[in-house]
Amino acid sequence: MTRLNWEPRRLTAVSADLPDGVTPAGTRGRVLRAALKLFAEYGFFGASIRDIAREVGINSATLYAHYPSKEHMLAELIKIGHEELHRRMRQALAHAASEPAVQLTALVRAQVIVHTDYPLLALVANHELHALTPERAAPALALREECREMLLGVLGSGVAQGVFHSADVTLTGIAIGSMGMRVANWFGPDQPYTREQVTDAFAGFALRLVGVPAEEG
Amino acid sequence: MTRLNWEPRRLTAVSADLPDGVTPAGTRGRVLRAALKLFAEYGFFGASIRDIAREVGINSATLYAHYPSKEHMLAELIKIGHEELHRRMRQALAHAASEPAVQLTALVRAQVIVHTDYPLLALVANHELHALTPERAAPALALREECREMLLGVLGSGVAQGVFHSADVTLTGIAIGSMGMRVANWFGPDQPYTREQVTDAFAGFALRLVGVPAEEG
DNA sequence: GTCTATAGATGGATAGAC
DNA sequence: GTCTATCCATCTATAGAC
Numbered sequence: 311m312t313r314l315n316w317e318p319r320r321l322t323a324v325s326a327d328l329p330d331g332v333t334p335a336g337t338r339g340r341v342l343r344a345a346l347k348l349f350a351e352y353g354f355f356g357a358s359i360r361d362i363a364r365e366v367g368i369n370s371a372t373l374y375a376h377y378p379s380k381e382h383m384l385a386e387l388i389k390i391g392h393e394e395l396h397r398r399m400r401q402a403l404a405h406a407a408s409e410p411a412v413q414l415t416a417l418v419r420a421q422v423i424v425h426t427d428y429p430l431l432a433l434v435a436n437h438e439l440h441a442l443t444p445e446r447a448a449p450a451l452a453l454r455e456e457c458r459e460m461l462l463g464v465l466g467s468g469v470a471q472g473v474f475h476s477a478d479v480t481l482t483g484i485a486i487g488s489m490g491m492r493v494a495n496w497f498g499p500d501q502p503y504t505r506e507q508v509t510d511a512f513a514g515f516a517l518r519l520v521g522v523p524a525e526e527g
Numbered sequence: 528m529t530r531l532n533w534e535p536r537r538l539t540a541v542s543a544d545l546p547d548g549v550t551p552a553g554t555r556g557r558v559l560r561a562a563l564k565l566f567a568e569y570g571f572f573g574a575s576i577r578d579i580a581r582e583v584g585i586n587s588a589t590l591y592a593h594y595p596s597k598e599h600m601l602a603e604l605i606k607i608g609h610e611e612l613h614r615r616m617r618q619a620l621a622h623a624a625s626e627p628a629v630q631l632t633a634l635v636r637a638q639v640i641v642h643t644d645y646p647l648l649a650l651v652a653n654h655e656l657h658a659l660t661p662e663r664a665a666p667a668l669a670l671r672e673e674c675r676e677m678l679l680g681v682l683g684s685g686v687a688q689g690v691f692h693s694a695d696v697t698l699t700g701i702a703i704g705s706m707g708m709r710v711a712n713w714f715g716p717d718q719p720y721t722r723e724q725v726t727d728a729f730a731g732f733a734l735r736l737v738g739v740p741a742e743e744g
Numbered sequence: 745g746t747c748t749a750t751a752g753a754t755g756g757a758t759a760g761a762c
Numbered sequence: 763g764t765c766t767a768t769c770c771a772t773c774t775a776t777a778g779a780c
Contacts, residue, residue: 320657337745355572356658359774372746374775437654440537441573481720481728484713485706492705503698511698518735554763576756589764591757 320351321498326430329394338376340366345383350430354384354441384438385446391435392453395424399457403464410468411522417461418490418516419509425493426505432494461486468520475521486516537568538715543647546611555593557583562600567647571601571658601655602663608652609670612641616674620681627685628739634678635707635733636726642710643722649711678703685737692738703733 326347333339344365348357359380363370377383402420406413425432439447462483468474476482489512497508514524543564550556561582565574576597580587594600619637623630642649656664679700685691693699706729714725731741 352657353570353572355570358772360772368745369747370774371748371776375745378775380774440569477731478724478728481725482732484709485729485732488706488709489702491709492701496701507695508698511695512702514694515699515702515736518738519732521735521741524738575754577754585763586765587756588758588766592763595757597756 321430321433326350327428328390328431329428332390332394337366337368337372341373341376342383342386345380346387346430346434349384349387349438350433354380354438381442381446384434385442387431388435388439388442388447388450391428391431392450394428394431395421395435396453396457398424399460403460410464410471410473411517413464414461414468414474414516414520415513417464418486418513421457421487421490422493422509422512423505425490426497426508429494429497432491436491436494458483458487465520473522476519482519485519489515538647538650543567544645545607545648546645549607549611551593554583554585554589558590558593559600559603562597563604563647563651566601566604566655567650571597571655598659598663601651602659604648605652605656605659605664605667608645608648609667611645611648612638612652613670613674615641616677620677627681627688627690628734630681631678631685631691631733631737632730634681635703635730638674638704638707639710639726639729640722642707643714643725646711646714649708653708653711675700675704682737690739693736699736702736706732 326343328339328343328346334342341362344362345357348361348365351357352361359373360370362380362383363373366373377386398420399417402416403413406416435450439450442450462479465474465476465479465483469476469479493508493512497503497505503511518524543560545556545560545563551559558579561579562574565578565582568574569578576590577587579597579600580590583590594603615637616634619633620630623633652667656667659667679696682691682693682696682700686693686696710725710729714720714722720728735741
């Protein structure tokens with residue numbers, strides 16, 4: 311790291327893990343994890359090709375045997391991150407009972423768990439999307455929109471059934487999403503909460519935001 | 528912008544305004560506002576000295592008559608941003624009645640208003656702090672900690688007085704802060720809400736998070 | 745696939761005239 | 763304070779040997 315010769319402070323998390331089944335094998339996977347770590351820590355433009363190569367332990371030219379450009383590394387990370395969030399939220403909703411409170415709990419738990427289990431991936435997906443060209447960013451934005459619609463759908467049906475009480479479903483959805491999204495910024499080994507504690511707490515917060523008393527959640 | 532030849536997509540806000548009374552006069556002020564716009568849009572490392580000069584309409588060398596380095600521009604922006612948030616939250620608390628619900632409302636309203644009125648400044652303060660050396664970042668982190676303590680103090684006294692019901696004050700504070708912080712990312716002219724609507728809604732959300740029914744807020 | 749070497753562009757910052 | 767001109771480091775990416 312040439313322009314940043316001090317200790318990392320952007321993250322509290324340490325593991326540059328990727329979801330099972332989507333990590334490339336061999337050197338390509340090591341390159342992707344190194345890019346994940348450095349993009350999360352210093353941002354896309356703050357981490358250079360040489361930084362990534364040094365992290366992997368190979369020459370910078372070798373990177374181009376695995377990815378045609380730095381932006382392709384970012385694009386793959388952002389794709390993985392958004393697909394993981396979308397997949398988990400979709401599954402959570404599919405397996406939840408039909409009551410809106412149960413569905414809301416399932417969606418929030420899924421979002422929080424993705425952010426606690428893959429905090430670096432969530433940071434990159436949330437903060438570095440602007441470094442992609444619009445064509446490369448579009449698929450991620452589409453998945454984001456679908457996640458948003460899942461949440462707003464549950465909120466809307468809860469209000470329609472009279473079990474949720476919300477003056478403005480859109481703002482409530484934004485508030486719930488904001489809480490969960492930020493988890494990636496503070497959750498890590500230097501704080502005392504387990505992912506289960508955070509997940510339970512934030513699911514409870516979401517229910518409170520829609521006016522459901524704690525004992526019903 | 529050489530590495531980013533597409534349209535901005537990170538922001539919905541447009542005005543690169545700074546709080547009254549803290550904006551430098553003359554060219555220095557124009558430089559600072561240009562840096563604010565470009566750092567918010569492309570990140571500190573994504574915006575070059577030449578980009579900033581082009582935005583101001585002067586030669587890149589002239590920038591150094593006003594700031595000794597690019598990092599000094601960022602440091603001043605981050606200082607202004609954190610001082611504005613801290614000042615408003617402190618004043619809000621000072622002028623609020625002693626009831627915890629009133630104080631919590633005042634703090635959340637102050638935070639949200641700073642983020643709706645100075646969204647670019649809030650984005651830079653929140654997202655680009657890691658580009659500063661630890662010495663330059665320390666004052667901002669100290670102000671952040673004081674803001675956190677103001678919020679946790681109000682939450683704690685509300686719980687102690689039995690008017691707030693929170694299983695975990697720390698996580699509740701994180702959730703409230705997360706909601707407000709994200710406002711800078713989505714509030715702007717392309718969405719239908721006024722700052723008053725957002726402020727009212729989020730103050731209500733905070734009260735719901737501490738278990739205070741809507742009619743008491 | 746990995747390396748050495750390097751091209752070619754861009755970066756932050758400075759010198760010195762006006 | 764502003765400019766032209768420039769230094770030199772670093773950047774992304776490529777060429778070509780092994």
